[in-house]
Amino acid sequence: MKRNYKILSLLLLLAFASCSFTSKKFSNPDKDKLLIQIITFVLEQGHFDPIALDDDFSAELFDDYIEILDPVKRYFYESDYKDFEKFKLTIDDQLKTTDITFFNVVNERMLKRIEEAKDIYKEVLSQPFDYNIDETFDTNYENSAFVKNRKQMKERWRQQLKFSTLSNLDDLYKQEKLAKENDASYVMKTNEQIEKEAREATLNSINIFFEDYIDDQRREDWFAVYVNTIVEEFDPHTYYLAPRNKEDFDQRMSGKLEGIGARLQKRMDYIKIVELISGGPAWRSKELEVEDIILKVKQEDEEFPVNIVGMRINDAIKYIKGPKGTKVTLTVKKVDGTLKDIVITRDIVELNETYAKSSIVDKDDKKFGVINLPAFYVDFQDYKNVNAAKDVKKEIERLKQEGVEGLVLDLRNNGGGSLPAVVDMAGLFIQDGPIVQVRSTGEAKEVLKDRDKSIAWDGPFVILVNEISASASEIMAAAMQDYKRAIIIGSKQTYGKGTVQNVINLNNMLRNNTSGDLGALALTTQKYYRINGGSVQLEGVKSDVKVPGRFSFIDVGEKDKENPLPWDEISAATYTTWENYFDYNATIKKSEERMSNNEQLKLIEDNAKWVKSKIDETVYSLNYKTYKSKIEANELESKKFDAISKYKTNLTFDSHSYEKNLFKQDTTDLKEKRQRWHESLSKDVYIEEALNVLEDLKTSYPIKKVASAVKVKN
Secondary structure, three states: OOOOOOOHHHHOOEOOOOOOOOOOOOOOOOHHHHHHHHHHHHHHHHOOOOOOOOHHHHHHHHHHHHHHHOOOOOOOEHHHHHHHHOOOOOHHHHHHOOOOHHHHHHHHHHHHHHHHHHHHHHHHOOOOOOOOOOOEEEOOHHHOOOEOOHHHHHHHHHHHHHHHHHHHHHHHHHHHHHHHHHOOOOOOOOHHHHHHHHHHHHHHHHHHHHHHHHOOOOHHHHHHHHHHHHHOOOOOOOEEEOHHHHHHHHHHHHOOOEEOOEEEEEEOOEEEEEEEOOOOHHHHHOOOOOOOEEEEEEEOOOOOOEEOOOOOHHHHHHHHOOOOOOEEEEEEEOOOOOEEEEEEEOEEOOHHHHOOEEEEEEEOOEEEEEEEOOOEOEOOOOOOOOEHHHHHHHHHHHHHHOOOOOEEEEOOOOOOEEHHHHHHHHOOOOOOEEEEEEEOOOOOOEEEEEOOOOOOOOOOEEEEEOOOOOOHHHHHHHHHHHOOOOEEEEOOEOOOOOEEEEEEEHHHHOOOOOOOOOOEEEEEEEEEEOOOOOOOOOOOOEOOEEOOOOOOOOOOOHHHOOOOOOOOOOOOOOEEOOOEEOOHHHHHHHHHHHHHOOHHHHHHHHHHHHHHHHHHOOEEEOOHHHHHHHHHHHHHHHHHHHHHHHOOOOOOEEOOHHHHHHHHOOOOOHHHHHHHHHHHHOOOHHHHHHHHHHHHHHHOOOEEOOOOEEOOOO
């Protein structure tokens, strides 16, 4: 599938600046047309690099919208596509005149085909599948064409439903086998009974999907999809926030999470776990892991699960989230291909568990500190008291009281957040000076500086990153790298997002709004640049010490998205490199030598290649024996990577004194949460190497370097 959906908090970098627009009066009694009028105006006036609404734009929008509506090509026919095609080069003209004929025609046909699909899938699932036939199913739907008639449509549904039912069939066979092993007198069900139950499970899942999701969609929901497709043509981080999604956005940015405590991302047709929130229900269960794919969701009061494969991520989240105390059963596919049902009791994730936390560790008679930062969070309403920079400063002070001699800042999987927060945070490690450069279209660059001459930490400093480290994380890493203030250890490059977004409340565009809530638009208004003039857009930040990771061979970066803005560079800012010079080059060389001979990293790299090979597999057998043998082969093959999770360093991590005092009056299981975090740190080969680098920096001879103003480029 062409388009990858994203979690807002994963890829977003926000500025607090407001956009100003040329005065214009908007009025249209039709809310949909009014929204189009405002959206197109804001895009043309406020986007960093507005694109022309011309025939090329129209053709691209046409293809993307049809693909988003029917990604697996199980609704529209070839004749429908031909009917729609007459609009392919005129959608731009319609937008300029707030004409929504294209949307109306496609949406009306979509609703009609949905009703027909209900009859087709019920008809298909009323008959047994033959799992002895040697046939295959390709999940890469870009290889498929639109069908020509109902017979072909029924066949497409048959293959998709048979593929979905395969896992049900396998689960039932396993259950029967287990029941027999536990009770020799148990009479196992026949193959026919098992096959029928497997189909009925699929039928109930599809029924729930249509009844709870499809039938619940209102016109405004379908129109929001159309509007979002329009705005995403401009770049991957410009998107429309329908009214009911705005609240979720604010919660994510402030770190308030509710449900199972996991961040999700859509990849192809699958919903994947990309992060478990420390202290959350999923984290506490110890069963759900990053990279697990959620296939089905079952509520505690329902007999059958809902298949969420192919579902939009926001709609899948609706099934996964729920009131505190309720249980949800997730059918997940592990990286090794095995399937597992995991029951999780929903809860409210403690707000402070998404915030910065730190640990101390003794290594060779030296004490070091590790700070983990999940995001550059901020409370929009209370920036002075709730922001990542302030919390990191507190952790540094607590670590200094423990006598630490080096510091690791862990920004792995940190997708960014607030621009002011990262500027303030970078200032904790230098005396003063520029942190990042920001440029708007047609305007002079703005250099955002740290003006506070105080330094929170002036000792050896290492920053950990990976391919998911984005936006504010990249600003932080780039600034410290340019100042030669820290050694960056991690992936070949970070995510590569060099753009800044503002969230525009569209209701503020109207003087007297009588049309109801219009929602908001996350708009790319600026690009940011390193102080050396380079951009992280597409290229990311190159680590000083490059190490393989689980994402090394997966397409997760900005360069892999649709419509990314290009890389460019501007003149450098004037800045002074860090005057307390340690032998960075020698330290980096030592680290590279250690990493090249590290067996754990070699195994991680082999595993990453293996995972990539599984992702690239899109053709599956619909013959049960072949399907089963493939699963068993994957399970056997994956066992050689078990050693990754069994890796153990000889390091012991502990909480600082301030936190230990909190344990005495703790009512939130804080001690257990920290113990589990410390246990994971003791198994982390990247943390281990970061501490080795700190040790090298600490023991290398410090030389006072003559401070000199550096201007990389004019």
